[in-house]
Amino acid sequence: MRIQQLAYLEKIVEKGSINEASKELFLSQPSLSNAVKDLEAEMGIQILRRHQSGVSLTTEGREFMIYARQILDQVNLLEGKYKAGAPRKQAFSVSAQHYAFVVHAFVELIREVDAAEYQFTLRETETLNILADLTAFKSELGILYLNKFNRQVMEKLFKDSDLEFHPLFTASPHVFVSRDNPLIKQSSVSLEDLADYPYLSYEQGDGDSFYFSEEILSTLHRKRQIKVSDRATIFNLMVGLRGYTISSGIISSELNDDKIVAIPLNVDDPIQLGWLKHRQLELSPLGERYLALLKNHIQGYGFAIEK
Template identity: 30%
Template sequence: MTFQQLSFTVEVAKCASINKAAERLYTHQSNVSNTIKQLEEELGIQIFQRTKKGVSVTEEGREFLSYAEEIMNKKAFVEDLYSKSHFRRQYFSVSSMRSYFLSVPITNLQPYVTHSQGDPIYIRLKKQSFSDVLDDVQYCRSDLGIVFLIKSHSQRIQRLSSVKNLSYYELGESHISVVLRDDHPALAEHAPQQVMEHIAGYPYVIAENQENFGRFYDDSSRSISQLFEDPPKCVISINDSAASQDIVAHTDSFFISSTRWQHPQHYCFSSIPLEGEDNVLTHYYVTRKNQALSPLTELYIRELKKMFGNL
C-alpha cells in the first residue's frame, strides 16, 4: 500500500467519479482506475462499486476510507510542519503518573521560557500509567518520566529499567493519603485515626485516563485494598484532575493522593496519611541511558528536586 494509492482512493471518493478525480490529480483515468484496482486486490476488499453512472463507496470501503483520510491528513500535517522553518521548535515532553508532579516545576520555568533565544519552545505534559511513562521515555515520546512505586516494590523499576535501557533516579518518599474537604462529616464525627473505618461509605473520586473499574489506584497497596474490602457505594471516575477536585470540594466525596495535599490552596482540604510501610511510596525520575539532557530538561529536573525536597 502506497501514499499514491491512498491519495487516489480518497480523491475518487470525494469526486464520486474516476474521471473527475483523474482531472484533479493531473493524470489519466486508466492510471487512477488501475491503481485503485491494485489496492483492492492487495487488501482483498472492494472499496468502490463501479456503474455506468460513476462510482459509489461500499460498506467496507467506507471503513477503509476513514483510515485512509486520517493517514493522508497526518502526512499533510508533517509535510507542512517541516517545510516551514518558522514552525521549527524546541520540543520538551514529560510523562508522569500524577499531573501535580507535571505542573509545579513548569511554573518555575518562566524566566527560561521568557528569555530563551532561538526557536520557539513546545512543551508537552502527559499524565500516564506507570508502564506508559516508561514506554514514552523508552521510545523517545518523552524526554523525562516521573513514576512512583510502593517502597517494597522498588525492584520492579530496577528490572524494567534494565530491560528498557533506562536510567532512574530517586526523588524522595511520601505517604499515600486520603484527601477530603476540611468540613467533611467524617472528620466532624470521628477522630482522624478512625476516619478510615468509615470512609468507604462515601463517594470515591478517581481521576484516570482509561476506564478500569477494577483498579482504585495507580499501584497496588494492601491498605487501599482493605479500604475497599467491600466495593465503594459510589465511584466517580473522571479524566480531569481539576474537575475531580471540584467534586471533592463541594460534596462528601474523597480521593486518594500519592502525597499529603500539596496543591495551591484553592480548596480547604485535609490529608489523612495511610499508616504502614505498604503505603510508603518512592518517587523516581527516568531518562534514557546515555541521554544528553537539554538545558530545559536539566532545569525541569532541578525544579522537580526542589519540589520533592519540600514534600
C-alpha cells in the first residue's frame, strides 16, 4: 500500500466520481481506477461501490477511509514540519437542518482560522441527506432535532447508520413571523390563531416523510401550505405573504435583519436539538472547536446545554 493510493482514494470519495477525480489529479481515468483496484486487491476488501452516477463507499470502505484519513493527516503533519511547500488545507464540514445558530457558529469558526488556505463546507440540507453525509464521511457533524413524534424512527435510523446523537438543548415551540404580522401583538399564539395564515415548511425531497420534517406538528392539516428549500426564501415569504413556520425560537440578529419575530406557540411538544457523528469517527480539533462555539452561542440565548 502506498500513501499516493490513499490520496487518490480520498479525492475519489470527495468527488464521488473517478472521472471527476482524475481531472483534478491530472491522471487518466483508467490509471486512477486501476490504482484503486490494486489497493482493493491488496487489502482484500471492496472499498468502492461503482454505479452509473459515480462511486460510493461500501461499509468496509467507510471503515477503511477512517484509518486512511488518519494516515494522510499524519503525513500532512510531517510534511508541514519538515518539508518545504504548502501544508494540507484545513478542512471541516457540517450538515444541518436550517438553523441560524448553526450558521453563526460556523462563521465564528472561520473567523478564528489562521490559515492561508482552507476548505470549509456548510450544508443546510434535507434531514435524510444529513444522515447520508455523515455515513459517507462528507461531513464531520450533523445537527437536527428530535421530539416525541419522530424520536423512535430517527433513533432507529441513527443506529442502523452507526451514528450517535448528542443532545444540545431543549426548546419550547415558537412560530417565526414578520414584524408586520398582526400576531406579534400577542404574547403567545395557538394553532387556531394560525389557521388563516400560510404555513411555510422546508421540503424534504424524495424522503418527504412526516418523520423527516424540520417542523413539529407536520401531520396537521393546513388550508395554505408552501414548501421551500432555503432560509432566505422562507424569511421572504414571511414578510411578503405573512406566512409562518415553527422552530426553536432562536433568531441570530447578526445574520438576519430585524424583520422576523419569534412568538411562543401554545403546544406541549418540546424540541430537542442535538448533534450527530459517526461512531467510528473521532472529532477533529476543528470539530471540537465548532461544538464549543455552537454551545456558547446557544447559551447566549439563555438555554442550558444538556449532558
